[in-house]
Amino acid sequence: SAAEKGGWDSFMEKEIHEDPTAVNDTLLGRFNQAGDIVLDEVRIEPDVFRSIDKIIVVACGTASYAGMVAKYAIEHWVRIPVEVELAHEFRYRDPILTPRTLVVAISQSGETMDTLMALRHAREQGSRVLAICNTQGSTIPRESDAVLYTHAGPEIAVASTKAFVAQIVAAYLLGLYLAQVKNTLFADEIHQIVAQLKAMPAKIQRVLDTQAGTVEATAKRLLDAHSFLFLGRHVGYPVAMEGALKLKEIAYTFTEGFAAGELKHGPIALVEAGEPVVVIVPSARGRDTLHNKVISGIEEVKARGAYTVAVAEEGDSDVGKYADVVFWRPECPTLLSPLVDVVPLQLLALDMARLKGYDVDKPRNLAKSVTVE
Ligand code: G6P
Numbered sequence: 566s567a568a569e570k571g572g573w574d575s576f577m578e579k580e581i582h583e584d585p586t587a588v589n590d591t592l593l594g595r596f597n598q599a600g601d602i603v604l605d606e607v608r609i610e611p612d613v614f615r616s617i618d619k620i621i622v623v624a625c626g627t628a629s630y631a632g633m634v635a636k637y638a639i640e641h642w643v644r645i646p647v648e649v650e651l652a653h654e655f656r657y658r659d660p661i662l663t664p665r666t667l668v669v670a671i672s673q674s675g676e677t678m679d680t681l682m683a684l685r686h687a688r689e690q691g692s693r694v695l696a697i698c699n700t701q702g703s704t705i706p707r708e709s710d711a712v713l714y715t716h717a718g719p720e721i722a723v724a725s726t727k728a729f730v731a732q733i734v735a736a737y738l739l740g741l742y743l744a745q746v747k748n749t750l751f752a753d754e755i756h757q758i759v760a761q762l763k764a765m766p767a768k769i770q771r772v773l774d775t776q777a778g779t780v781e782a783t784a785k786r787l788l789d790a791h792s793f794l795f796l797g798r799h800v801g802y803p804v805a806m807e808g809a810l811k812l813k814e815i816a817y818t819f820t821e822g823f824a825a826g827e828l829k830h831g832p833i834a835l836v837e838a839g840e841p842v843v844v845i846v847p848s849a850r851g852r853d854t855l856h857n858k859v860i861s862g863i864e865e866v867k868a869r870g871a872y873t874v875a876v877a878e879e880g881d882s883d884v885g886k887y888a889d890v891v892f893w894r895p896e897c898p899t900l901l902s903p904l905v906d907v908v909p910l911q912l913l914a915l916d917m918a919r920l921k922g923y924d925v926d927k928p929r930n931l932a933k934s935v936t937v938e
Contacts, residue, residue, distance in 0.1 A: 569721075575925045577722035577815070581911045582773060585766035587717035587727035588904060591734040592762060600756045602742045607711045609693060614746045617667045617693075618645055621660065623652040623683040624671040625935070627725040627810060628732055631697075632671050633803035634903045635736035641900070642744040642758075653679040653938070656686035666692040669739070673720055673728040674934035675703025682938060684709060697735045699728050713739060722926045723933045724814045726911045729807065730769070730904050737762065737900075761897070765904045768895040772908045776892050780909050783874060783890050784916035787841050790872075794832060794842045795822040795910075796862060798855050801845030804876075804903045808843060808910030815928045816917035825862045838870030843913075845906050846877040846884055848899055856883070863887040876906045 573579035597603045620639060622632030629651055636647040650660070652670070662668070668687040672680045675698040684694045684705065696709035699717050706712035715731035741758060744750040750758075787793075793812055797805035802824045809822030823832050825844070836842065844863050849856040860883050867873050867887045875888035884891055892909035894902060918925045 575722065575915070575919070577724060577726060577915055577925045580720055580722055580727045581908070581915060583718065583727045584730050584773070584908055584911075585769040587715070587731040588734050588762075588769060589766040590716035590718070591731045592738070593716065595738055596759065600759060601752065602738060602745055602755065602759070604713060604738065604742050607695065607713055607742075609695065609711045611746045613693065614743060616665050617743065618665045619663075620645060620647040620667050620669055621655075621662075621687070622647065622649045622669045622671060622736075623655050623680055623687070624649075625652050625677055625679050627729050627807060628671040628673060628680075630803040630807040630810070631729055631732035631736060632669070633806070634733050634800055635740065637800050638737055638900045639740035639743070642740050643747060643749050645743075650683075651679075652677070652683035655683040662687055662690035662692040664691045664693070668692050668694045669697060669736070670694055670705055670709060671697045671732050671736070672705045673699045673715075673717075673725055673732070675700040675705040676934045676936050677705070678936050678938045681705055681708065695739070697732055697739070699731065721933075723928055723931050724811055724914065724925075726811075729907060733903055734762065758898075761901055765897065765901055768897055768905050769908055771895050772892075772905050776909050777912055779890060779892060780912040781916045784913055784920055787872065788917065788920055790818065790839070790841045792819040792821070792835075792840070794835065794840065794866075795820060795845075796825040796828060796832075796842065797822075797845030798825040798859050799847060800900060800903050801825070801847055801859070801906065804845050804906045804910070805843070807907055808845075808913070811911055811914035812917060814931060815914050815923065815925050816921060817923070817929070818917065825859050828862050828865065833865065833869070836866050836869045836871050840866075840871045841874060842866045842871040843874045843910070844876070844888070846875050846881065848878045848896070848902070849881050849883065850878075850896075860884065860887065876909060
C-alpha cells in the first residue's frame with residue numbers, strides 16, 4: 566500500500582532513500598566507550614579469530630559484490646587473503662578449507678539456497694562460518710557458527726539496494742575487528758576509519774539530495790539505449806558490476822560491468838557512437854595513480870563516440886574534459902567510496918525502469934530470494 570511505501574512511489578525508491586539509515590544503523594552499538602570494535606553478538610572467541618589465516622566470502626548477486634568490495638579492505642587491513650566466490654560455484658571446485666579458514670556467507674534474505682549449501686559444505690570441511698545477514702532468525706544465520714546482522718530493515722523491492730551498503734559496512738566491521746584482534750592496525754588507525762565510516766550516512770544523504778536531478782535527466786537522455794557498459798577499477802570495479810546488475814534487473818537493459826583495465830583487452834570493441842559508458846572514477850587525491858588511468862579509459866571510449874557518464878569526486882577537474890555528465894560524490898576515503906558511488910547507479914536503474922513504465926519492485930522473472938539450487 567501507499568502507506569507502507571512511506572509516500573514514495575515504490576519500495577525501491579523508499580529503500581534507496583534509506584541507504585543512509587542502513588549504514589548508520591549497521592554501525593550502531595558496535596563500539597565501546599574507547600571506540601574499539603565490540604562484536605558481542607558474534608560468538609566466536611578472539612583466539613579463534615586470531616588463528617584465521619584466510620577468508621572466503623560466499624554469496625550470490627548483489628551480496629557477492631559487497632563481498633568483492635570487502636576483499637579490498639580486509640586484505641589491506643588484516644593482511645590475510647580474501648577470496649570471493651559465487652556460492653553456487655564454491656563447493657563444486659573442491660575448495661581448500663581448513664579450521665583456520667573463515668567462510669563469510671553474505672545474504673540479505675538468509676534463505677538463498679546456493680549460499681546455504683555452500684556454508685554447509687564449508688562446515689562439513691571443518692571451517693567456521695560467519696553469516697552477514699539482514700533477516701533475523703533466517704536459515705543462513707541459524708546454520709552458521711556466528712552472525713553479524715546488517716540493520717537495513719526489511720527490504721521489499723526485489724532489486725537489493727540498502728542491504729548492499731549495509732553488507733559493506735558489516736564486512737568492514739568484521740575486517741576492522743580482525744585487524745584489532747590480530748594487531749594489524751594501530752588502535753588510532755581503527756578509530757580513524759570508524760570516524761570516517763560514521764561520516765558516510767551524511768555523504769550518502771548529500772548524494773541523494775544533490776544528484777537525483779542529474780541522474781533523472783541522464784535516465785531520460787539514455788532511455789532508448791539498448792546496452793550500457795559499466796567500468797571501474799579497484800573498489801570501483803564491484804561498484805560497476807553492481808550498477809550493471811541493477812540496470813539489467815529492473816530496466817531490462819543489456820549491461821556489462823567490467824574492470825576498467827580490461828577495456829583494451831576486449832570490451833572496447835563494443836563501443837560505438839552513442840553507447841552509454843558509466844565510469845567510476847577514483848579520487849585524484851594523494852598517491853592515487855589509478856585516477857589518471859581511469860580518466861584515460863574515459864578518453865578512449867569518448868574518442869570512439871561513447872556517451873560517457875562518470876561518478877567522480879567533487880572538485881575533480883580532469884573528469885569534465887571527457888565525461889558528458891558527472892554524478893558527484895563528496896570527498897571520502899577510497900575504501901569507503903563504494904558506499905556513495907553505488908547510490909546514483911541505484912537511482913539510475915530506478916529512473917530508467919520507471920520511465921519505461923516497468924514495475925520496479927517486481928521485475929519479471931526474478932525472485933527476492935531464490936530458495937532452490
Ligand atoms: C536474488 C535477488 C538478488 C539478490 C540475490 C542474493 O537473485 O534477486 O537481488 O542479490 O538473490 O540474495 P540474498 O538474499 O542471498 O542476499
